[in-house]
Amino acid sequence: MGKRWWIIIAITLIIMLPLSMYIYLKAKTGKIEGMAYISSGEFLKGGERARSINKVMRYPEKRGALWPEAPPKLRTFLSGFYIDKYEITNGQYLEFITSTGHRPPVHWKDGIYPIGKQNFPVVNVSFRDAQEYAAWAGKRLPTEDEWEKAAAGRDGRMFPWGNEFDVRRTNTWESGIRKPTEVDKYEEGKSPYGVLGMGGNVMEWTGSWGEFPNDNLIVIKGGSWATDAFDARLQSRVLAATDIITNGLGFRCAYSPLSDLLTQRIKTLLQ
DSSP, X not given: OOHHHHHHHHHHHHHHHHHHHHHHHHHHTTOSTTEEEEOSEEEEEOOOOOEEHHHHHSOGGGOOOOOXXXXXXXXXXXXXXXXXXXXXXXXXXXXXXXXXXXOOOTTOBTTBOOTTOTTSBOOSOOHHHHHHHHHHTTOBOOOHHHHHHHHHTTTTOSBTTBSSOOGGGSXXXXXXXXXXXXXXXXXXXXXXXXXOSTTSSSEXXXXXXXXXXXXXXXXXXXXOTTSOHHHHSTTOOEEEOTTOOOTTEEOOOEEOOHHHHHHHHHHHHHO
């Protein structure tokens, strides 16, 4: 590496180090309200092919075939980031609508969510709706890899709590509820990082696009009340068009601390 790059790195460190350390320590102590910090490092990522959203949500009661052997997992590195502990709620989404004039979900009457559903996940939102909410909140949608690490931890477990499905820990078709529940209902189903609702309730938009020839579709992660345990596995991948809406699909947000972005940038320059 030339002398010029070393000078650039030195100046950057002098200017950014105090602020970066503050943000890093704030992240490590979990000071962003409602979000969990996922530390940088490797994790075991699933390698499954994506399926269509129509396939996973249609007639879950008629499925039940033997689960095929899972493909090998890939060791993947991610910089540190924050992710919402809960799915975005109706109450939060109403604040966004009130502030911006954004259109409400189609099932809301007179621009308000159903009575008593403030703490339920917002549904019937498109990919663009989710993106606009995240931008308004000063955040973004998590990537597929970020979502999976936050849900499965570093060891690539099949469900947030382990490798065996447990209907008592989540809301999937097997629970018999047949509709979304409160975002904080299943505390016993939280991930190793303390994130809830990643093994069911509603599927979630990510910010990742599918691979060719499906590079016009968005990756969706997580099971829902309208899918079975097979599709609630954290390695499962679902693809959907950006304009699709359904009452089994919502989202949560992510945020990258400046300190982690800076650290990763410096590591890249030094390679």
